[in-house]
Amino acid sequence: MSLAIPTQEYLEELLLSCRYGDVEDIQQFVEKFGPDVLATARDDNGNTILHMVAGNGHTEALEYLLPLVPSSLLSARNNAGSTPLHWAALNQHLSIAQKLVQFPGGPGVDLIDIKNATGRSPLGEAENAGWEDGAKWFVEVMNLDENAKGEEELQPSEIAENIEVEIQDAEGQVAKMTLGGQRTSSSAGAGGETT
Numbered sequence: 001m002s003l004a005i006p007t008q009e010y011l012e013e014l015l016l017s018c019r020y021g022d023v024e025d026i027q028q029f030v031e032k033f034g035p036d037v038l039a040t041a042r043d044d045n046g047n048t049i050l051h052m053v054a055g056n057g058h059t060e061a062l063e064y065l066l067p068l069v070p071s072s073l074l075s076a077r078n079n080a081g082s083t084p085l086h087w088a089a090l091n092q093h094l095s096i097a098q099k100l101v102q103f104p105g106g107p108g109v110d111l112i113d114i115k116n117a118t119g120r121s122p123l124g125e126a127e128n129a130g131w132e133d134g135a136k137w138f139v140e141v142m143n144l145d146e147n148a149k150g151e152e153e154l155q156p157s158e159i160a161e162n163i164e165v166e167i168q169d170a171e172g173q174v175a176k177m178t179l180g181g182q183r184t185s186s187s188a189g190a191g192g193e194t195t
Contacts, residue, residue, distance in 0.1 A: 003034040011041040018049040018065075021058030026065065035068035046078035054096045055087035062099055071106045081116035082125075089122040089138075092131045097122070101141060112142045120171070127173055 006014070010029065017025035026049075030038070041049050050073055053061045075083055088096040101111055115121050123142070126134040 004032060006033045006037055011037075012043070014038075014041050015043050015047070015049060015052055018052035018058070018061060019056055021053065021056060021061045023061050023064055026061060030068065038065065038069050039073050045080070048073055048076050048078070048084070050074065050076065050084035050100075051078055051082075051087050054084035054093065054100060055091050057088075057091065057093040057096055059095050059099070062096060066099065066103050066106075071103070074100055074103065074106045075111060075114060077114075077116070080118075083111060083114050083116075083122070085111045085114070085122040086116055086120070086125050089125040089131065089134055090129055092126075092129060092134060094134055094137060097134060097137070109141055109143045112138050124171070124173075128171070 006029070010033070014026065014029045016022075017029065038049055043052075047055075049065060050062070050069065053065060074085075077083055082090075085097060085100050088100060100106070101109060112122055115124075120128065123135060123138040126138060
């Protein structure tokens with residue numbers, strides 16, 4: 001049996017169903033047209049079904065859709081360069097952000113590093129929205145090893161109890177966070193002064 005090809009009107013209805021979290025309508029669309037066309041639905045601003053679900057905090061719809069769409073849709077950008085994770089951060093939906101980042105086979109924590117047209121990452125959007133819980137979670141899970149490339153591995157004797165992390169967004173705003181496991185200062189100059 002061959003599946004029908006959705007018209008633009010059906011794709012627009014799918015986007016609305018995702019925006020409002022109407023899982024039954026989304027399921028009916030998939031039954032009629034199959035899951036392959038889910039990735040093709042975009043609104044006039046380039047938003048995908050995942051933008052709609054993530055931006056509006058519809059966890060049940062997201063859980064239904066994630067296994068059906070290509071993992072590349074998790075990092076799809078709209079016309080403003082924002083991903084679904086940007087929208088989840090902007091609208092302070094922690095469970096959605098967690099599901100997007102933790103989805104097996106998806107881009108994972110790399111999603112946190114994607115910057116939109118304004119130069120903000122999802123962490124920057126969380127900070128800009130004043131969403132402390134989300135910003136804290138992003139910092140806890142993001143890949144901080146990228147910043148430490150080329151540094152030698154620390155010995156246990158060189159690790160202190162806490163580390164203060166400062167992350168600056170594109171607008172120059174700084175977020176501070178204390179995490180467990182800090183390296184002790186070992187950058188002494190010739191005269192014993194630290195640099």
